[in-house]
Amino acid sequence: MDNRKIDRCLRTRQFGRLRLLLDACTSTNDVARDLALAGAPEGYAIVSETQTEGRGRFGRAWLSPRGGIWLTAILRPPTLFSSLLSIPLIGALAVARGVNSTLGIRTKVRWPNDVVLDHRKLAGVSAEGMSRGNSLDFALLGIGVNANFSSSLLTGFNKSCTSLLDVIGRPVNRELLICSILLEFEQSYGLVLSGNTTRALDLLREHDCSAGSKVRVFLGDVQLVGTLTDLVSLTEVRIARKDCSSTVVDSGSADSVEYLAD
Ligand code: BTN
Numbered sequence: 522m523d524n525r526k527i528d529r530c531l532r533t534r535q536f537g538r539l540r541l542l543l544d545a546c547t548s549t550n551d552v553a554r555d556l557a558l559a560g561a562p563e564g565y566a567i568v569s570e571t572q573t574e575g576r577g578r579f580g581r582a583w584l585s586p587r588g589g590i591w592l593t594a595i596l597r598p599p600t601l602f603s604s605l606l607s608i609p610l611i612g613a614l615a616v617a618r619g620v621n622s623t624l625g626i627r628t629k630v631r632w633p634n635d636v637v638l639d640h641r642k643l644a645g646v647s648a649e650g651m652s653r654g655n656s657l658d659f660a661l662l663g664i665g666v667n668a669n670f671s672s673s674l675l676t677g678f679n680k681s682c683t684s685l686l687d688v689i690g691r692p693v694n695r696e697l698l699i700c701s702i703l704l705e706f707e708q709s710y711g712l713v714l715s716g717n718t719t720r721a722l723d724l725l726r727e728h729d730c731s732a733g734s735k736v737r738v739f740l741g742d743v744q745l746v747g748t749l750t751d752l753v754s755l756t757e758v759r760i761a762r763k764d765c766s767s768t769v770v771d772s773g774s775a776d777s778v779e780y781l782a783d
Contacts, residue, residue, distance in 0.1 A: 522568060526696035527771055535564035536594055536703040541567040548576055549593035550649055550661050556595065557659040564631035564707075568699065575665065578609070578634055578647050579777050586687070588669035594706070596660040605650045605660050606773045607755035608728060611709045611721060612646035612662050617728050619702035620644075620666070624685070624693060628731035631780070632749065632758050633772035636666075637730060640780070641683035644665055650662055651778040664702065695739070718755055726752055731780075736760065738770055739777040745770065746781075 522542050529536055535774040539562065547553050549564035549567040551574075556565060569591045570577045585591045595694065596608070613630045618630050620636070620643070628644075631637045636644035647663040665697075667675070667684035675682050712721040733748050736743045747762040755768055762768040 522570060523696055523706055526694075528612035530697050530700040531703065532700065533564070533621060533704050533707045535562075536707045537566040537699070538564060540566040540568065545569060545571050547574040548572050548663075549591050550576060550647075550663050551596055552663050553593040554649075554651070561595050563595060563614060563659075563781065566592060566594040566703065567594075568592045576647065577645055577665075583645070583665055584675050585665065586670050586674050588692070590664065590666040590668050590699060590702075592664045592702075593700065594662045594664075594703070595676070595739075596662055596710070599659060605648050605657060605769065607713055607721075608660060608662055608710075609646045609647035609772065610685070610725060610755055611713055612648070612664060613644070614708060614725050614728055616644045616646060616664060616666060616726075618703050618705045619698060620685070622705075623698050623701045624689060626688060628770075630725060630728045631734075632731040632752065633775060634777060638683055640730075641672075641681050643683050643685070643688075662706070666698070666702075668693055668698065677775060680753070713755065720763065722755060724751065725755070731758065735781040735783055736781040737781055738775050740770065741776065742775050 534647050543639050546569045552567045571587050572585035572591050575585035577583040613636050617628045617630050618637045628636050628638045634646045643668040649661045651658045672682050672684040695720045732751050736749045747760040756772050757769050
């Protein structure tokens with residue numbers, strides 16, 4: 522990863538302006554947490570060539586071979602803890618838009634936090650929060666993109682995934698992609714913080730591929746099987762059962778989500 526290349530193409534106001542590029546770490550989230558606790562400002566980004574203990578959503582391990590984009594950005598949202606729940610989805614939107622505009626492909630967002638191409642997972646986004654009393658002290662936006670490695674490296678770990686190398690057939694410019702993702706995130710996060718959630722939701726619906734899919738959602742001990750009919754908000758989806766009843770599910774209460782074949 523070339524820091525000067527990032528300098529040349531970064532168009533953000535704040536995100537990624539301060540950054541740390543590492544060769545290896547346990548998880549960029551661990552490094553970001555220490556920096557945030559030491560006072561690092563919003564937008565500070567940590568990128569690592571590889572992670573030995575990358576973490577995914579639902580406490581899963583996240584394999585992070587060389588060639589990927591493993592990035593965490595520090596967020597200091599002024600609003601309540603609930604804003605944390607929308608971060609994975611608007612982060613996924615930023616990744617989809619960044620990848621699509623840079624590489625001319627059509628990736629989609631899949632609730633609650635995936636970026637997929639032809640139903641195969643290309644990237645995942647996580648959010649971890651650290652609160653003080655009732656307010657959110659800081660949050661960590663974690664972005665993992667399977668970029669310049671073959672997804673066969675992940676086989677057995679996650680069967681239904683892909684990588685940019687698989688799709689495009691040659692290594693992509695990761696620096697350009699990072700700049701584009703950070704700019705997209707800064708814009709969609711700005712929409713959410715300024716209360717323009719309607720615009721953010723419209724953009725999400727344009728990029729969404731979850732609506733219409735059959736899903737199994739684990740909510741504690743309860744399993745909900747049905748069709749995800751629509752995104753209700755930046756954090757909630759509606760799931761319709763066979764008997765025509767429906768439930769609105771918040772991404773914060775879903776322990777795990779499986780997309781089922783039709
Ligand atoms: C998911 O889909 O489960 C979310 C995956 C998030 C992975 C990224 S890679 C950079 C950051 N560091 C981590 O340990 N996790 C996130």
